Amino acid sequence: MFSHGADSALDASAGGVGVSAGGLTVPARFVWPHGGKRVFVTGNFTRWTEHTPMSPAEGCPTVFQATFYLPPGIYQYKFCVDGEWKHDEGQTTTTGEYGVVNTLYLTREFDHINNVVSPTTPGSMDVDNENFQRNVSLSDGALQDGSPRISEAAIQISRCRVAEYLNAHTGYDLLPDSGKVIALDINLPVKQSFHILHEQGIPVAPLWDTYRGQFVGLLSPLDFILILRELETHGSNLTEEQLETHTISAWKEAKRQTYGRNDGQWRSNQHLVQATPYESLRDIAMKILQTGVSTVPIIYSSTSDGSFPQLLHLASLSGILKCICRYFKNSTGSLPILNQPVCTIPLGTWVPRIGEPNGHPLAMLRHNASLSSALTLLVQAGVSSIPIVDENDSLIDTYSRSDITALAKDKVYTHIRLDEMTVQQALQLGQDANSPFGLFNGQRCQMCLRSDPLLKVMERLANPGVRRVFIVEAGSKRVEGIVSLSDIFKFLLS
Numbered sequence: 001m002f003s004h005g006a007d008s009a010l011d012a013s014a015g016g017v018g019v020s021a022g023g024l025t026v027p028a029r030f031v032w033p034h035g036g037k038r039v040f041v042t043g044n045f046t047r048w049t050e051h052t053p054m055s056p057a058e059g060c061p062t063v064f065q066a067t068f069y070l071p072p073g074i075y076q077y078k079f080c081v082d083g084e085w086k087h088d089e090g091q092t093t094t095t096g097e098y099g100v101v102n103t104l105y106l107t108r109e110f111d112h113i114n115n116v117v118s119p120t121t122p123g124s125m126d127v128d129n130e131n132f133q134r135n136v137s138l139s140d141g142a143l144q145d146g147s148p149r150i151s152e153a154a155i156q157i158s159r160c161r162v163a164e165y166l167n168a169h170t171g172y173d174l175l176p177d178s179g180k181v182i183a184l185d186i187n188l189p190v191k192q193s194f195h196i197l198h199e200q201g202i203p204v205a206p207l208w209d210t211y212r213g214q215f216v217g218l219l220s221p222l223d224f225i226l227i228l229r230e231l232e233t234h235g236s237n238l239t240e241e242q243l244e245t246h247t248i249s250a251w252k253e254a255k256r257q258t259y260g261r262n263d264g265q266w267r268s269n270q271h272l273v274q275a276t277p278y279e280s281l282r283d284i285a286m287k288i289l290q291t292g293v294s295t296v297p298i299i300y301s302s303t304s305d306g307s308f309p310q311l312l313h314l315a316s317l318s319g320i321l322k323c324i325c326r327y328f329k330n331s332t333g334s335l336p337i338l339n340q341p342v343c344t345i346p347l348g349t350w351v352p353r354i355g356e357p358n359g360h361p362l363a364m365l366r367h368n369a370s371l372s373s374a375l376t377l378l379v380q381a382g383v384s385s386i387p388i389v390d391e392n393d394s395l396i397d398t399y400s401r402s403d404i405t406a407l408a409k410d411k412v413y414t415h416i417r418l419d420e421m422t423v424q425q426a427l428q429l430g431q432d433a434n435s436p437f438g439l440f441n442g443q444r445c446q447m448c449l450r451s452d453p454l455l456k457v458m459e460r461l462a463n464p465g466v467r468r469v470f471i472v473e474a475g476s477k478r479v480e481g482i483v484s485l486s487d488i489f490k491f492l493l494s
Helices: 151-167 190-200 221-233 240-245 247-257 281-291 316-333 371-381 403-412 425-435 454-463 485-493
Strands: 026-032 038-041 055-057 059-072 074-082 083-088 093-095 102-105 122-125 132-135 207-209 213-217 298-301 310-315 385-389 397-401 466-473 477-483
Touching: 026 038, 026 074, 026 397, 059 132, 093 151, 102 122, 102 151, 132 190, 132 403, 151 281, 151 316, 151 485, 190 207, 190 213, 190 247, 190 298, 207 247, 213 298, 213 454, 221 247, 221 371, 281 316, 281 385, 281 485, 316 454, 316 485, 371 385, 371 425, 385 425, 397 403, 397 425, 397 454, 397 466, 454 466, 454 477
Parallel strands: none
Antiparallel strands: 026 059, 038 074, 055 059, 074 083, 074 102, 093 102, 122 132, 207 213, 298 310, 385 397, 466 477
16 A cells, blocks of 8 residues: 655665755654554655654554654654554644645754745645545745745744743743832822823833732823823813822722723723733733733732732733744744744734725824824724824824823823824924933834844834834835734734
8 A cells, every 4th residue: 555665865764764865864753652553654754655664662552653864844744544644633733725634843953944835845645545645735825025925834833832932931031130110009199100100211000009918900001091081071070180189099990980891902900910920921921912901010929818919020022022032033943934024924914905805904193183083093993002104104103102101291281182282293292301211212113024024023023112013115114014012922822
């Protein structure tokens, strides 16, 4: 049933398979641990034409193994167990266009992903119990600019490598060598609290309840946005004079009553989402994604009941992404997707091309739009920042939720109307305020081209305070797409 070519570049033997004729090769051990009488292995490293018999492991007759010497790379393979084709469900797999599932193998020394996952490489096979047929698996399709999409095999390998890294590292790996974490007492006046956020150049601060001896929440720019909208539309409920003495605790309670029943990202949570330094980076990232928060405090307590908590750090997706970039930057071969153009990877939100169905529109504003419309869009769209464009949809700036804290300086918010101030004026006000810590200083508007590698996009998103990267057209700077931190992590952790 199986033929074995005598002139093969891979010469099977009892102790393994011989060295390939050209270039560096490394041992690759394939294992079938699920029993059987006669087990064979084949894959794209033999072009699916040879079927190597596997030998039972010494002292374990249900485990079959075979060793090959292969050039570093990604390989697809399949087992034939007693005449039936099978894949190992305990290992990473990929599904071809005909629905055939193959197992993936990645050598540790893999450096040249393009030689393995290119469209011309035989990558999948279609088999039944009697006949074996080899099929060439092409890429998922070409984009409008002719760039082939990255293969599903490379995506799955990359996800596995990222998951391994995140599971092996904990919240302790996010702690800086030195630094400070600012917390606010819930009895501080709201006005004073946002002035502190602006002066310190921080977007978020944990809230401390002295009476309970616990951290009970976060104060964020969204709170200030909602307060300003309350002042503008329901001035009789919360006046500027009351804001001088209105405490964070009172505002949070009012917010819970007003917005607590609203569905969506901005629903007020009853409990603070937090993490311990012992939790894996993957668990911390999943908490952020699942709850829709931007920051998770890392809190340590030496007691079992959580008393006497110590605030160690504020974890964010950008901090976790920075760890990923630092770890894989000098070994991009182990993460095949890093060198791929961002336009070939299924993530982010993109402006539809001519003839394409209209998907989710990008939320954009003109520079002469009112600040009120910008704040409404930030809340309703549930985004962290909005691209500001000119009449040709060319990117000129971005307005972020954290920019709103600039209005706290010198009580500027008491002298303006949100529907009369333009976004451009608000941005200029923030620049004139000249925060001493320079939030977004020199990096307000992060841009990339659709041809830029994913690593470049990830490195820009890893900068503190950056939540979105805008993909623009070369020359015109027309916005073509947006990739956010949550897009990256949803893609990597799916």
